[in-house]
Every structure is written in C-alpha cells, then in structure tokens.
Amino acid sequence: MDTVFLIAAALKIGVFIGITMSFVSVCVIFERRFSAIIQDRVGPNRTMVPLSILGFKKDLALPIGGLTQPVADGLKFILKEDFTPSYVRKFFFWIAPALVVVPALLTMAVIPFGSPLELDGHYIPMAVADLNVGPLFIFAIASLSVYGITLAGWASNSKYPFFGGVRSCAQMISYEIALGLSIIPVLMMFGTLNLGHIVEYQTHHGWLLLPLWGEGLELQRWILLIPMAIAFVIFTTSIFAETNRMPFDLPECETELVGGYHTEYSSMKFALFFMGEYAAMVVGSALIVTLFFGGWSLGFGIDQMLPMGEWWVSLLHIAVFLAKVTFFILFFILVRWTVPRFRYDQLMNLGWIVFFEAALINVFLAALVIARPSIGTGGFLGGLAILFVVTILLIKIAKSAAHRPSHSTI
Amino acid sequence: MATIKVERPKLSAGEKIYFGAIFKGMLITLRHAYRSLLGKSTGASDLNSSGIGITMQYPEQKWDHQLPEYYRGTPALVTDEQDRERCVSCQLCEFICPPKAIKITPGEIPSDDEWAKVEKRPKEFNIDMIRCIYCGMCEEVCPEQAIYLRPDYVVTGNSRKDMVHDKNRLYEIGGKRVGLVNKWNDLK
Secondary structure: OHHHHHHHHHHHHHHHHHHHHHHHHHHHHHHHHHHHHHOOOOOOOOOOEOHHHHOOOOOEOOOOOOOOHHHHHHHHHHHOOOOOOOOOOHHHHHHHHHHHHHHHHHHHHHOOOOOOEEEOOEEEOOOOOOOOOHHHHHHHHHOOHHHHHHHHHHHOOOHHHHHHHHHHHHHHHHHHHHHHHHOHHHHHHHOOOOHHHHHHHHHHHOEOOEOOOHHHHOHHHHHHHHHHHHHHHHHHHHHHHHOOOHHHOOOOOHHHHOOHHHOOOOHHHHHHHHHHHHHHHHHHHHHHHHHHOOOOOOOOOHHHHOOOOOHHHHHHHHHHHHHHHHHHHHHHHHHHOOOOOOOHHHHHHHHHHHHHHHHHHHHHHHHHHHHHHHHHHHHHHHHHHHHHHHHHHHHHHHHHHHOOOOOOOO | OOOOOOOOOOOOHHHHHOHHHHHHHHHHHHHHHHHHHOOOOOOOOOOOOOOOOOOOOOOOOOOHHHOOOOOOOOEEEOEOOOOOEOOOOOOHHHHHOOOOOEEEEEEEOOOOOOOHHHOEEEEEEEEEOOOOOOOOHHHHHOOOOOEEEOOOOOOOOOOOHHHEEOHHHHHHHHOEOOOOOOOOOOOO
16 A cells, blocks of 8 residues: 555655646746737737757747747756846845745645546545645645745845835735635535545536536536525636736735845746746636535436446546646636736725625525525524525625725825 | 716635636646647738737747838848849938938949949948938938838847848849839930
8 A cells, every 4th residue: 555655645646746846837828828819819829849059950830820929938047147147145035936836836835637537446646636625725725925025025134125025915915814714605515625536526516606507507516606606706816926026016016125035036036936826826726626626527318328447537637637727727817817906005905895895795695505405594684684684784784994085195 | 977886796605715717726727728739829821820828929030021021120221123233322211210320422424434424333332220210311302212120130240240231132032023213224
C-alpha cells in the first residue's frame, strides 16, 4: 500500500503541477488572443519555432497561430536583465515573488482533477492530497499569497509599490470574509468538506447550479438553487478580488500606481508575480468548477454508465475537468475586458457593506431552505418573513454606514 | 458666475444591483469577439482587414493604393524620355544632404558619347538609407530634376551594406520620368 501510495503521490504531484503550469501559459495565450479579438485586433499570431537560431535555414512556421507565444514570453523573461535597485530591502525583495507563486501552486494539491483510479483494488484519488478540509485548506494557503504582495510593496522601498501592497492587504481581508461565508451554504448542502466527495455527490445528484438529473429533479433542489446562485455570485466575485483580477486589480492598477507592487521588479522575478496571478486564477476556476459545476463529472447521468476506476475513464474525466476550467478562464478574461476597475472606496463598500451582509443572510436563507422539509410550509414562510425583516434592517444599517458626511475630506 | 449644482442621477433598483449592466456589457464584448472572429467588425472592410478584427496584417497586405502620388518615400534617380541619366553629378544634393547620406563619385562622359555635351554623369551614386531622413532637400536642390522622392517606403536589408542604394538600384526605383524640362536636347 505504502509504496503504491508514495509512487502515485509523486506521479500526481509531477503531473498536476505540470498541468497547472501549462495552464498558466494557456492563460497567457488566451488572455492575449481573446482580449485582442474582443478589441477587434489580431493578437500575437505569428510566433514560430525559431529553428534559425539553432543553425537551420528557416524558421518552422506551423499553422498554429502563435501558440508558441508563451514560450517566447518565458524566454524573454529569463534572458532579460534581473535588476535589483540599490535601495530595496534585499532579503524580502527576493523572497516576495516566491511567496506569491508557492501558495498558488500549493492550493492545487486538494483539487480533484479526475475520478479515482482503481489499481490493485486500491482507489487512488486524482488529487495530490485527498484532504477532508479541502476548501479550508485552499482559503488558508491562498490567503498567504497576500504576504508576498505586501512584502514586495514594502521591500521595494518606493511609494507606489507600497500603496499597492497596502491596498492588496486591505482588499484581501475584506474579501476573504465574503469568500469564506459565501460557500457555507454550499457546504451545508453537501455536508462534507472533502472536495472529492463533493464532486462525487454532484455526479449522482446533479451539479449544484445545474440540477438536471438524479435527486436534482426534486422541487427542493430547485428552491435551493436561489441561495446557491447568490453564493455562486458572491464566491466568484470574491475569487476575482482574491486573485487580483481586473475589476479588483487595485494592487497593480497601472493608471494610479505605475505598476503597483511589482513596479521595481524585472525579469524572472516579475514573471513569478505574473505566474502567481495566473496560477491563482487557474486554482480559482478549478475551485468554482469543483464546487458549483460538478468538477470532473460529465453530468446528465453519463458518469453512472461508465466503468469507474478504468484508466481511460479517469483520463476522460480529467479532460472534462480541464475543459470546464478553460471555460472559466475564458470567463475571467471576458470579465477583465468588460468591467472597468473599481474605485478604492467602492471596492471597500462592496466588500464590507454588500457582500459580507449578503453572504451572511444567504447562510440563513440556505439553512431555511434546507430545513424546509422538516419544519413544514408554515415554519418555512414564517422564517422567510423574519429573514426579510432582518434583511431590510441590515440594508438600512448598511446605508447609514455607507453615508458620508458632506464635509468629508476624502 | 452662478454656481450650477449638478445633481447625481437617481438610480433605479435594477441599476443599483449592477449585475444587469455587467451582463449587458459582457454581451457587448462577446458580440465584438464574435464579429471580429468572422471579420465583420465595424469598419473591417473599409480598413482592408485580414479577416480577424479590423487589423490589416502588414507585410502580406499593404495599402499602397492609398498612398498619394506625391508621397515622399525613398529618394531615387530618374531618366528622361530618351533614357538619359538626368543627373549631371553637380553634387549639390550631396552637399545639402543634412545627414550626409548621399555619396557621389562624378565621372566624365566620353566625347564620342551621344550626350557628350552634358559632360558629366555620376560614376557612382550611393544613398545610405540608414542615414536618409526623407527630408526631400535633394529633390528641392537638384537643378536637373534628376532626383525625386518616390512612393516606395519598404527599405529593408540584412546588413548595413544592403541598406546602401547604389546607382542601379536608384534608377530601378526611380524609373523613367516624362514631361520634365529638357535643356540638353530638342524635345523640350
């Protein structure tokens, strides 16, 4: 058992880190091509395999429309001068990029990439670590990446990066609460924190946001869809804030802060920040897919017909999972080129006054819906009425909190 | 000056929720993406697009027909109707050239030549296109109407040597130019 476990774990670490890293480059090419297409441009479409620098007569021009662009970008980053300004705090300046990348890659460990593989009677879960506290682990580790950004801003010893670092700190704190609260309804419904079991449940009973088969056809699940949809919106938005993506990319905000926390960084150190952001985006998409869209499951009851544990089924499920993740990465990019950046006070208002309260109320709403079969219709309606009154009160309080005296000097 | 107080517009509940606007915005960006993939973006045909977006992809597609006749590109030498080199190597262009891009080696026309009375023609005429700033002074100063800025603009080479236009290349670009003042023959 132990040898099988060790070998499998080593293999999984290699393969899944590889998948994540290659998805980072996929993100880069998607970001560049898709944004170009949205803006009526062409984008990088003629990168080729540069055989001529290896001594061949001609470059190899494959009809792949610039798919090798990430390789060229990476090579550029490696070959560029790695400049460390003289006034920075060296140790923290050097360690900050690593502190951004490592948490993003670590969180990948608990995501189930595919259905378990059967080997010698053992079921090998297709996640590096099949933890029973999956989402908690992800939140704990992912929030560490803010240290990297804050340290980068502070160690740069320069005002704009410092602003970026401080903003990132404040933003992370305000959105982490909404992020954590928003998935409580989801976890209440599944009754487990193990991401593998969550996906398993969704294969049998319908995806969380698409309950079209199994138990999902019951009325209860469709009523439950309301709190789940709210949870999904809050969760997705918070993930955007968590990964510093566009509507909430205040830490790097080019128009105000030059380059934000990575202004003083160059070459591969800058690339590490870049990779950290994209890796966080991949993990974020993977988490959304796992929690709300059935992870690796094909859906519509097809999974039950497949012989579970066969290697090709696992591979198929990994492919399905990656396709869903790709879809969400495209969604991230689409949002980036649609929604303009929030102002800083709007961002704080949204985090503390809107999403925090909404997530809190949503927890009770979900609890009420889940308890509906046992408390009966009367109890359910009474609960709803109380919740409604509380909500109105909360909105009133939130409004007075958001109100600024007119002489404010902000 | 009277103070004009600008009221912020009152937002309806739907506008305050904000997600509707974001959804609409995403539809707009998606429509842009869809149309630009099909090459149907606004203005794509006017701008001679390559099929994605409105971009014309330069080396494969050019827009030369849009260049005006008087476009001032590379300087070049011209011949007249009887294929005579119009340049008499007076070297005025060489002297006026601000970046010193022009180098002329004057040569004499042998007495048995048809155009012996012109006396001189350039033996070598080099324009270093790395130095040239396309100012058109050479064209302006030429007393013989021999050098013109032509609409060609693609000057490329793999070495500095390639970038020096010699006499043959200059005449190749310039070609024959008719209808100019002819003071050396009876054509007029």
